[in-house]
Structure formats: structure tokens, C-alpha cells
Amino acid sequence: MEDLLYQFMNNFAFLILSAIGLAVIFGMMKIINLAHGEFIMLGAYIATLATKAGIPLLLSILLSVVGVGIFGLIVDRLIISRLYGRTLDSVVVTWGVSLVMQQGILILFGPSLETLSTPLGSISIGGSDYSLYRILLFVTAIVLLILLYLLFTKTTFGLHSRAAMQNAEIARSMGVNTNRIYSFTFSIGAALAGLTGALYAPTMAVSPTFGGGFLMPSFVTVIVGGANPLIGPSLSGGVLGVVSTGLDATWGTFFGRLGLLVVAILVIRIMPLGFSGLVEKLSVRKSRG
Amino acid sequence: MLVKLNTENIVAVLIFLFFFVYPVLVDAYSVMNLAYFLSMVFLSLSLSLIWGYCGIFSFGQAVFFGISGYFYAVFTLNSGITTLTPLGLILGVLIGGVIAWILGYFMFYGGVNDVFVGLITLCLTLVLETFMGQTAGDQWMIGQVNLGGFNGINSIPSLQIGSFILTGNSFYYFVLLILLAVFIFLKWFEFSKLGIAVVAIRENRERTKLLGYNVPFIQSLVFAMGGALASLSGIFYVLWGNYITPSAFGLASATIPVVLVAAGGRKNVTAALLFTVLYYWFSQTLSASGSEYALIILGLVLIVAILFVPNGLIASLFHAGDQLFFREHSKSLLRKKGAKTL
Amino acid sequence: MSKEAVLLELRHVGKYFGGLRAVDDINIKVESGDLHCLLGPNGAGKSTIFKMIMGIYKPTNGSVFFNQRNVTHLKSWDRVKLGISIKMQTPGVFGELTVYENMKIAVQHFTRHAEVKSEVSRLLELLMIRDLKDELVDNLSHGQQQWLEIGMALACKPKLLLLDEPAAGMGPEETDRTAELIRQLNQQGITILFIDHDMAFVKKLARNTTVLHLGRKFAEGTVEEIETNQQVVDIYLGKS
Numbered sequence: 001m002e003d004l005l006y007q008f009m010n011n012f013a014f015l016i017l018s019a020i021g022l023a024v025i026f027g028m029m030k031i032i033n034l035a036h037g038e039f040i041m042l043g044a045y046i047a048t049l050a051t052k053a054g055i056p057l058l059l060s061i062l063l064s065v066v067g068v069g070i071f072g073l074i075v076d077r078l079i080i081s082r083l084y085g086r087t088l089d090s091v092v093v094t095w096g097v098s099l100v101m102q103q104g105i106l107i108l109f110g111p112s113l114e115t116l117s118t119p120l121g122s123i124s125i126g127g128s129d130y131s132l133y134r135i136l137l138f139v140t141a142i143v144l145l146i147l148l149y150l151l152f153t154k155t156t157f158g159l160h161s162r163a164a165m166q167n168a169e170i171a172r173s174m175g176v177n178t179n180r181i182y183s184f185t186f187s188i189g190a191a192l193a194g195l196t197g198a199l200y201a202p203t204m205a206v207s208p209t210f211g212g213g214f215l216m217p218s219f220v221t222v223i224v225g226g227a228n229p230l231i232g233p234s235l236s237g238g239v240l241g242v243v244s245t246g247l248d249a250t251w252g253t254f255f256g257r258l259g260l261l262v263v264a265i266l267v268i269r270i271m272p273l274g275f276s277g278l279v280e281k282l283s284v285r286k287s288r289g
Numbered sequence: 290m291l292v293k294l295n296t297e298n299i300v301a302v303l304i305f306l307f308f309f310v311y312p313v314l315v316d317a318y319s320v321m322n323l324a325y326f327l328s329m330v331f332l333s334l335s336l337s338l339i340w341g342y343c344g345i346f347s348f349g350q351a352v353f354f355g356i357s358g359y360f361y362a363v364f365t366l367n368s369g370i371t372t373l374t375p376l377g378l379i380l381g382v383l384i385g386g387v388i389a390w391i392l393g394y395f396m397f398y399g400g401v402n403d404v405f406v407g408l409i410t411l412c413l414t415l416v417l418e419t420f421m422g423q424t425a426g427d428q429w430m431i432g433q434v435n436l437g438g439f440n441g442i443n444s445i446p447s448l449q450i451g452s453f454i455l456t457g458n459s460f461y462y463f464v465l466l467i468l469l470a471v472f473i474f475l476k477w478f479e480f481s482k483l484g485i486a487v488v489a490i491r492e493n494r495e496r497t498k499l500l501g502y503n504v505p506f507i508q509s510l511v512f513a514m515g516g517a518l519a520s521l522s523g524i525f526y527v528l529w530g531n532y533i534t535p536s537a538f539g540l541a542s543a544t545i546p547v548v549l550v551a552a553g554g555r556k557n558v559t560a561a562l563l564f565t566v567l568y569y570w571f572s573q574t575l576s577a578s579g580s581e582y583a584l585i586i587l588g589l590v591l592i593v594a595i596l597f598v599p600n601g602l603i604a605s606l607f608h609a610g611d612q613l614f615f616r617e618h619s620k621s622l623l624r625k626k627g628a629k630t631l
Numbered sequence: 632m633s634k635e636a637v638l639l640e641l642r643h644v645g646k647y648f649g650g651l652r653a654v655d656d657i658n659i660k661v662e663s664g665d666l667h668c669l670l671g672p673n674g675a676g677k678s679t680i681f682k683m684i685m686g687i688y689k690p691t692n693g694s695v696f697f698n699q700r701n702v703t704h705l706k707s708w709d710r711v712k713l714g715i716s717i718k719m720q721t722p723g724v725f726g727e728l729t730v731y732e733n734m735k736i737a738v739q740h741f742t743r744h745a746e747v748k749s750e751v752s753r754l755l756e757l758l759m760i761r762d763l764k765d766e767l768v769d770n771l772s773h774g775q776q777q778w779l780e781i782g783m784a785l786a787c788k789p790k791l792l793l794l795d796e797p798a799a800g801m802g803p804e805e806t807d808r809t810a811e812l813i814r815q816l817n818q819q820g821i822t823i824l825f826i827d828h829d830m831a832f833v834k835k836l837a838r839n840t841t842v843l844h845l846g847r848k849f850a851e852g853t854v855e856e857i858e859t860n861q862q863v864v865d866i867y868l869g870k871s
Contacts, residue, residue, distance in 0.1 A: 032404060034544070082596055087404050088346055092551040093595045095544050099588030107581050212540065216415040223408045261416045264409065482739050489725060489736045496723040499685065500737050501711035501787050 004245060006130050009138035011256075012241035016141040017199060018214040019221035019233045020148070021192035026222055027229030028165050028185045031080060031090040035098035036218060037211025039190050043068045043197025044206045045105060048113050057119060057202070064198035065191045072190020076183045084182055085168075098211075106208040116202040137199055141237075144192075149230055161185060220264045239263070296610030301472070301559045308465050312458050321529070324461040326569040327468055328525035333565040334471060334558060335518035336546045341555035342479065343511045344491030346403065348543040349392065349410025350519040352417060353385040355537035357520035358527040359421070360384055362442045367432035371449040378448060378528075382520045389516020393509035402494070414543040421535035441534030445527050455528070464525055471518065475558045487511055552594040554604020564603050637699075638663040638791055638822050639684065639715075644693035646679050653679045655846045656693070661791070661824055661839075666817045668833045669826045670857070671843035672866060677826045678720055680843075681793050684824075685717050686710050697791070716789035718780045720796050720826075726769040730760060730779060733768055737786035750786070758782045759808065774805040781812070785821075792816065794825040798832055810836050834858065842866075 022036045033039070043064040050060035075097060083090050120132040152158035163171040164178045172178050197210065204210070221240060225232025243263055244256040308327070312320045332350055339345040364377040392413075396406055425438025434442060448455040448463070455463050478484045489497040490504055498504045527533050536542065553564025568587075575583030598605050639661040646654040654676040661667050669677045682688040684695055686707040694703045702710055725733050734751045742750045755761040758778040760771075768776060777797060784792060797813060798806040813836060817823050827833050833840065833854065840857045842850040844866050850857060857863055 030404075032407070079592060079596065086599075088407075089551070089595050089599065091346075091407065092548050093592050095548055096588040096591035096595070099584050099591070103581065103584040103588070107585075215540065216412055216419075219408055220412055223405065223412070258416055258420070261412050264412055482744070485732075485736055485739065488728075492725045492727065493723065495687070496725070497736075498707040499687075499711060499717055499719075499723065500783060501708050501740050503706070503708045 002125055002130075003128060006128075006135075008241050008245040010134055011244050012237050013134070013138040013141040015217050015221045015237040015240055015244075016145065016233055017137065017196040018218035019225070019237065020141075020144060020229075021189040021194075021196065022218045023222050023225060023229040023233045024148070024192060025186055025189035027232065028161055029084065029182050030087050031083070031186070032087060032094070033189065034091055034094040035075075035101060036094075036193055037215045038098045038101040039068055039072065039193035039211070040197035040200075040214050041105065041206075041208065041211040042071060042101065043194030044201035044210050045109065045113065045197075046194070047198035047201045048116055048206050049109075051116055052114070057116070061195065061198040064194045066194075068194025068197070069187050069191030072193075073183060073187040075190070076186040080186055081179065081183060084179070102208045102211075109208075112205060112207040115205055118202045133202070140199065144195075145230065145234055152230060157181070157184065217260065220260045223264045224267045236267075295607075295615055297557065297559045297607040300563070300607070304559075304563060305465075305469060305472075312461060317457055320458060320461050322570075322573065323566075324464050325526070325529050326566045327461075327464050328522055328529055329569055330468060330562050330565045331471065331518050331522035331525065332542075332546045333549050333553075333561045334475060335515040335522065336550045337555060337558050337561040338475060338478075338518065339511055339515035340547075340550060341557070341561070342484065342491065343487045343508060344494075345508060345512060345515075346407045346547075347410045347512075347515070348407050348547060349389075349413055350515065350546050351414050351538055351543040352392075352410065353389055353516040353519035354523035354526070354542065355417060355421070355533070355535075356388060356523070357381040357385040358523035358533040358537055359436070359442070361524045361527050362445045362533055363431045363434045363436075365446045366434045366442070366444075371446055371454075372451065374446055374448045375450055378524050381524045382517050385520025385523070386513045386517035389519075390509055390513035392516075393512035394505075397505035397508040397512070411543060414538050415540065418535050418538035418540075421538060437534075439535060441532055443532045445531045445533065447531065448528050460528065467521070471521075472558060472562065483507070483510075548591055552591055552602055554601025554607070557601065557604040557607065560601055560603035560607065564601075636662045636664075638665075638697065639824065640696040641680070641684070642694050642696065644680070644683060644690045644695065646676075646683060646688055647691045652846050654683070654690075657843075657846075657848050659841050659848070659851075661822060663790075663822055664817075664820065665822055665824075666813070666836060666838045667822075667824045668837035668840045668854075669824065669843060670828065670830075670833055670840050670863075671849070672828060674845070675843035676846040677843055678795055679846075681717060681719075681795055681826065684710075684793060685715065711787050711789075714788070714790035715793065716784035716787045716791070717793040718777070718784050718795060718797065720799070722773070722776045722780060724768050724776050724780050724783070727767065729765050729767055730755070730771070731764040733779060734764075734782060734786065737783035741786060741788050754782045754785055757785075758812070773799075774801040774809075777801070777809070778812075785816070789821060791822045791824065794823065796826055796828075798827070798829070806832065830858075 018040075021039065022033060025031050025033050025036075046064040046067045047057070047060045050063050051057050055063065079093055079097065080090065083093060118131060118133050120136065122129040122131045124130075152162060160171065160176045161181045161184075163174070163176055164181050168178050196214070204213075217240075221233055221236050224236035224240060225234075226236075240260055240263060243259045247256040247259040308323070311323060332354055335350050335353075336347065339347055358381075361377045361381045364380065365371075365374050368377070392410075396402075396409065401409065421436065421441075422439050424436035425440070427435070429436040429438075436442065447460070453459070479488075486497065486502050486507055489500070489502070490507060494504055523533075523537065526537070549565050549568055550561050554560030572583055572587060575586070594602050600608070637660050639659070641657055641659045644654060644657045645652065657676075657680065659669075659680075669680065671677055679688065683690050686702070686705055686709075690703065694701055696702065697710070697713055697715060700713070702713065705713075725736065728736075731751060734754060735747060738750050738754070739747050751764075752761065755764055758781065760775055760778055760782070763771060763775065768779065771779065777799070781792075781794065781797065784794075794813070798809045801809060810832065813823060813825070825837075837854050840852065840854055841848060842857060842860075842863050849866065850860050850863050852860070
């Protein structure tokens with residue numbers, strides 16, 4: 001039982017952390033960032049290189065967040081800002097960005113970096129060892145969701161960005177600078193991807209294709225979650241976490257992944273707006289009787 | 290059919306003439322290279338059809354490409370009878386079409402559209418890559434063929450018609466003739482009754498329903514046709530190299546057709562054809578020259594193309610040519626590319 | 632009134648968006664050959680009713696009958712084939728195609744191949760936009776786009792034609808021509824149900840009227856009866 005719980009925490013954290021940056025950008029801006037994996041990869045590189053240079057891991061992680069956030073802001077100003085509202089073009093362009101980033105990193109740093117060792121060691125419960133670091137990742141995922149919730153509900157930025165998300169035109173007419181909101185949102189999405197990369201850097205091999213492993217789980221989580229960048233990933237991370245943990249334990253990793261996809265297709269078939277759509281429907285019904 | 294004189298059609302005729310005389314001009318190695326490029330053109334055309342014509346955005350063309358490639362391999366290696374290879378080709382294309390139909394049925398009748406089709410098909414591609422990658426063990430035998438995990442399947446037989454084995458130039462001309470047939474079909478289809486309905490769906494799905502068209506049915510049908518074309522591409526790829534690996538399903542093969550069609554001009558099959566061939570030629574030349582900057586240049590070209598020439602590089606050149614040489618000013622979507630007026 | 636004469640019937644139809652009752656418990660009968668108006672101020676639920684007749688929205692409750700047949704669960708395109716056609720409030724034309732191409736899209740589905748061309752010409756003539764046939768639809772005036780859309784609806788050979796504000800945004804002259812066109816179509820045997828909130832236009836045209844207010848049926852009757860109904864006058868003057 002502890003094993004399964006631990007696996008669930010692991011999967012949940014992985015899904016949430018993979019998806020959160022993508023979800024924020026897609027949910028708020030309707031931009032599909034195919035370079036999401038490369039943003040994560042960039043985060044992993046910054047963290048790994050900084051740590052090797054003698055900076056403490058925690059500070060390195062922070063450096064990744066800031067660094068990738070700034071990088072995201074530059075990408076937005078140069079490229080993405082010209083494509084607001086053009087979802088499909090954004091796919092092509094961000095794929096171009098991912099090509100440049102992946103190959104650029106390969107040229108600069110070669111095919112792989114020396115991996116950091118996973119910090120914090122492990123604890124033993126009931127005869128099994130559990131990595132403390134991975135448990136910490138789970139806690140981080142939860143804290144991150146709470147922080148984002150606060151950002152989007154309690155701040156002026158959150159208010160404006162939600163207005164822009166629901167109806168950009170009306171938001172503009174009320175004096176909201178939607179372009180600035182979008183730029184900031186993209187930058188936050190990038191920073192979150194950087195955080196994810198930095199957090200997972202000590203747990204797997206860091207190479208230019210580091211982001212590839214995050215791509216499918218992140219897309220599935222966003223699809224199943226729907227448009228709302230908070231409710232969506234939280235719910236779908238939970239559900240998908242249970243599904244993949246169950247399938248992993250019974251039939252192995254591949255079926256865990258296949259299960260994710262099947263759930264994604266079923267969810268889209270039954271409720272095209274994902275969990276966000278469902279929650280919205282229920283809450284409207286409740287509030288208006 | 291009355292073919293209209295415009296830049297696109299002249300270029301199309303010249304391209305095909307060039308393709309036909311190409312083997313006379315160059316060595317066997319270059320011919321096989323072009324055969325590979327042409328095989329990949331089918332993949333781009335399949336996307337032109339479903340995305341450019343019908344507005345269905347898909348990353349799933351690699352799914353049909355890969356499945357049919359694997360099917361052909363398993364079928365021909367198991368049968369062991371080389372004269373049955375054409376049957377493998379035909380069945381492979383049909384299976385690709387049927388799978389696309391089923392997938393399309395689930396999506397379009399379920400009201401899944403636009404970007405969600407792209408996301409679902411992307412995930413499907415990635416899952417299939419993962420699946421094929423872990424099929425190295427002995428339990429993954431289909432008949433006498435091991436799926437082979439990351440190494441894929443090798444020594445897949447070439448196409449044999451009667452006692453004649455298609456390799457080298459004969460394979461090249463086989464691919465070229467089928468490409469020409471598909472190309473003419475697509476040009477005709479655009480202005481056929483169904484083709485016009487398809488354009489209407491692309492322009493305004495809801496409105497087209499209100500004109501009495503069964504939109505999900507037509508979408509599924511076009512998606513199936515696209516699946517069959519992608520399958521043809523996959524099987525030609527297998528015939529060209531006699532091998533297939535899970536990278537046929539990879540992220541790169543899922544996204545490259547999208548990028549090629551978008552950058553070339555998605556509503557224009559000649560543009561898709563030309564840009565695909567140029568891309569493969571360019572990337573091969575660059576990687577042969579050992580330049581590690583090839584992918585970076587490619588990425589930058591894409592970004593610049595989408596930002597500054599959103600209608601596609603080649604398609605915009607065609608348009609400029611029309612204005613310059615033929616004083617063609619009609620802006621109608623159907624006319625602009627027009628082989629004839631409706 | 633014989634039972635067969637009812638072409639369209641809504642029975643206890645309602646549409647709720649979340650808790651908002653856009654349309655609530657509506658009963659309407661439209662007789663074959665009628666020229667019937669749905670009248671009501673903004674937000675009365677008129678367009679929502681049209682969308683339910685067309686199958687764009689599914690009613691939350693109640694049923695829609697067409698020609699004695701329950702069509703509540705039919706898809707839009709199947710309803711079109713049964714003989715219901717619509718011109719929506721917001722123009723639903725293909726802006727980047729020409730007038731001729733727009734018409735062809737609509738006509739080819741219901742006309743044999745050899746007759747498509749002549750049928751398009753006939754409809755363009757009827758709609759007074761024949762000279763514009765090679766014009767890009769985006770370049771047409773609002774009024775011309777409305778006519779084109781009526782033409783596309785007619786191409787589906789409807790028994791019942793739904794027109795959502797057929798004269799919206801038109802000048803007085805265009806409005807008159809639109810009214811004349813509608814009357815002419817009705818005389819040819821097409822049953823017409825239209826939405827408007829301009830009393831003068833309705834008076835000129837409609838035979839029967841159903842008045843809606845806040846999603847509910849408020850009154851019904853001939854135009855004369857409605858005109859003299861004090862409550863109706865009140866909601867129009869905003870006293871309700």
C-alpha cells in the first residue's frame with residue numbers, strides 16, 4: 001500500500017510538474033508551445049551547470065526559474081507576441097524554436113552532461129526505501145498549485161488575465177493591457193517549465209533530448225484537464241496519476257502510458273472541454289440553482 | 290478538365306517533367322535519393338488534403354505512415370511469397386485508411402475539432418513510438434516476424450510485380466507515376482462536388498451543417514483518404530530502405546509534415562510537393578556536408594516563414610507570379626489556386 | 632384548422648444555460664403556408680428558439696415536431712434535408728469566396744449536376760444580386776450579404792424558412808425590397824417564420840405573431856390583436 005501511494009505521489013508530481021507550464025500558456029493564451037520540452041531541458045541544463053560550478057542546488061533551481069523565465073520573455077517578445085490568437089501557427093513556430101534550442105544546446109554542450117546525484121537520500125518505511133527527494137517533488141507540486149491559485153485569484157494580474165482569457169476584447173475595452181498580460185503569462189509558463197527541468201535534473205540523464213520524456217504526459221494532462229490552467233491539471237493529474245499508477249503496477253510502464261492516452265481520448269469524446277468544462281458546468285448549476 | 294494557365298500549374302508541369310528526365314541526368318544514388326524524397330511527398334500531400342483543404346489539423350499522419358509500414362513488413366515477411374508484395378501494398382493502404390476512418394469517426398462524431406484533433410493525434414503518435422520501442426522481446430512475434438524494438442524490422446522485401454522486382458530506376462518511376470496520379474487526383478478533387486463541400490467545411494463548419502451537409506461524415510471520409518495517402522508514404526519508405534524502425538512514429542515524423550505544409554503553403558498541393566522535396570534535399574545536403582547548424586537553419590527558416598509569410602513561402606511566390614505575369618487579381622480562395630473556375 | 636396543416640410545432644420547449652432559463656416552456660404552432668413572426672425585445676430567447684428548431688442547440692426539455700415528425704434528436708443536416716432552412720442573425724456566408732461560389736456550395740447539394748448553374752442564376756436573379764456574382768463576399772454590403780444568405784437557404788429547397796432579423800442593418804429601401812422578397816417567397820408556398828423587433832416591419836409582413844419576453848411566451852395572435860394588446864405595448868415601452 002505504501003508502495004502504491006509512493007508511486008502515485010511520484011506519478012502525480014511528474015504529471016503536474018510536466019504540465020503546469022504548458023497548461024498556463026495554453027489555458028491563458030491558447031498558444032500550444034511545442035518547445036515546452038526544450039524549456040524544461042534548458043532548466044535542467046542551467047541547474048546542472050550551476051550546481052557543478054559550486055552553487056548550492058536550491059539556488060541553482062532558482063536560477064533556472066529566473067533564467068528560463070527571461071528566455072521565455074525574449075521568445076515571446078520576438079516571436080510569440082506576433083501570433084496571439086493564431087493557435088495553429090503557434091504550433092509550427094514553437095516547433096521551429098524547439099529545433100533551434102535542441103540543436104543549439106547540442107552544439108554548445110555536446111550530447112550529454114554529467115548527471116547530478118539525487119539529493120536527500122531515502123527513508124525506510126515498512127522495509128521499503130523511499131526517496132525523500134521524490135516525496136519533496138510531490139510536496140512541491142502541491143505547493144506550486146496553491147501558489148498559482150493565489151496568483152490567479154488574489155492578485156490584480158490574476159484578475160486581468162482571467163478577464164483576458166474569457167474575453168480579450170472586453171478586457172481590452174476595460175483598459176487591460178492584454179499584450180502585457182500575455183507576455184507575462186508566457187514568461188511564467190516558461191519559468192515553470194524551467195523549474196520542472198531543474199527539479200528533475202538530478203533524477204535522470206541530462207541531454208539535449210531531456211524534454212522529450214515530458215512531452216506526452218504534459219500534453220495528455222492538459223488535454224484531459226481542459227482550458228483552466230489550475231483546476232484542469234490538478235484534477236487530471238489526480239485521475240491520470242491513479243490510472244497510470246494502477247496500470248504501471250499491474251502491467252508495466254508501457255500500459256501505464258497507453259492508459260493515459262486512452263483516458264485522454266475518452267475524456268475528449270465524453271467532455272471535450274475536459275475537467276475544467278465539467279467543473280464550470282457544475283459550479284454554474286450550483287450557483288444559479 | 291480545363292487547366293488554367295497560372296504560375297502554379299506551369300511550375301507543376303515543369304517539376305514533373307524534371308522528375309521524369311532526372312534519372313537520365315544523374316547517377317543511380319541520386320535517383321534513389323529523390324525516390325526517398327518523393328515517398329515523403331505523399332505524407333505532406335496527405336496533410337495538405339486534410340488540413341489545407343478540409344481544415345483538420347493533425348499530427349497523426351505519422352501514425353498511419355508507421356502502422357502501414359509495419360503492416361507491409363509483417364505481411365510480406367510472413368507470407369514469404371514475393372509475388373504477394375503488391376497485395377501487401379494495397380492492404381496496407383486500405384488498413385491505414387480504415388484506421389483513420391475509425392479514429393476520425395470517434396473524433397468528428399464526438400464533436401472533437403481544431404486543436405484538440407492535433408493534441409489527440411500527437412499523443413497517439415508518441416504512444417505508438419513507445420509501444421514499438423519496447424517490442425524487442427520474443428513475445429512480440431507476429432507469425433515469424435519479431436517487431437524488433439528500437440532496431441525495428443530489416444530485410445523487408447521490395448515490391449515484385451510478376452517476376453519483375455522494383456528496385457533502382459524502376460522503383461523510382463513507380464513512385465513517380467503514383468505521385469503524378471495522386472497529384473492529378475488532388476487537383477481534380479479540389480473542384481469536385483465533394484471538394485467544394487470540403488472547402489466549405491474548412492471555411493465555416495457550423496454553417497456548412499446548416500446547408501444540409503453531414504459534416505462529421507465528410508470529415509471522417511477526408512481523414513480516411515489522408516490516412517490512406519500517409520500509408521502509401523509509409524510503405525514506399527519501407528520499400529525504399531527495406532527497413533522500418535519506431536522512429537517512423539517519432540515526434541519528428543509527426544511534426545515535420547505539419548511544418549513543411551505550413552511553411553510551403555498549406556492550401557496548395559504544388560507548394561507542399563515542392564517544399565517537401567526542397568526540404569529533404571536541403572537537409573540532406575547540409576547534413577552530408579557535416580554541418581551541425583542544419584537544424585538550426587531549418588528552425589529559423591520556419592519561424593521566419595510563419596511570421597512573415599503566413600500563407601506559405603511557395604504559395605506566396607505563386608501568388609506573386611500570377612500577379613506579375615497573368616494579371617490575376619481574383620482573391621477568392623478557390624480561384625486563386627484555380628485550375629478552372631467553378 | 633386541420634391537424635395536417637401544422638408544419639412546425641414546439642411542445643413545452645425549454646433551454647437552460649446553467650441556471651439561466653433562456654427559453655422556458657414554450658409552445659408554438661406554425662401552420663403550413665403561414666408568415667409568422669417571433670416578436671420580442673433583446674434577450675427574449677428568439678434566436679435560441681431558432682437554434683433549437685435547427686438542431687444547433689439541444690432543448691433542455693420539450694420536443695420539436697416538423698411535419699408531425701419528432702425531430703428533437705435529429706442533427707442539423709438531417710433537418711435541412713427534411714425541409715428546414717435558416718438565415719442566421721450573424722452573417723453565415725463564406726467571406727473569402729465569391730457570391731457564385733457561395734451559392735454553388737448551397738445549390739449543388741440539392742440540385743442535379745446539370746442544373747446547378749441555371750439554379751444558381753435563378754436564385755441570384757431572384758435576390759437581385761446577379762451582377763455581383765464574381766464579387767468576393769467580404770466586399771458586399773451588409774444587406775447584400777443578408778440576401779445572399781437567404782438565397783443559400785432557399786437553395787436547400789425548404790418547406791419552412793427561418794429568418795433571423797432579415798432586415799437588420801438595412802436602409803429603408805433595402806428593407807422594403809426584403810419585405811417584398813419575403814412576401815413573394817411565401818406566396819410561392821414556403822412557410823416563413825421570422826424574428827424581428829421592429830414593429831413597423833412586422834406589421835407590414837406578418838400574418839400571425841408570437842410575442843416572447845424573458846424566455847417565455849407572452850402573447851400570440853394576429854398582428855392586429857398583438858398591436859392592440861396593452862401588455863405588449865408596455866414591454867416595448869419598457870414599463871414591464
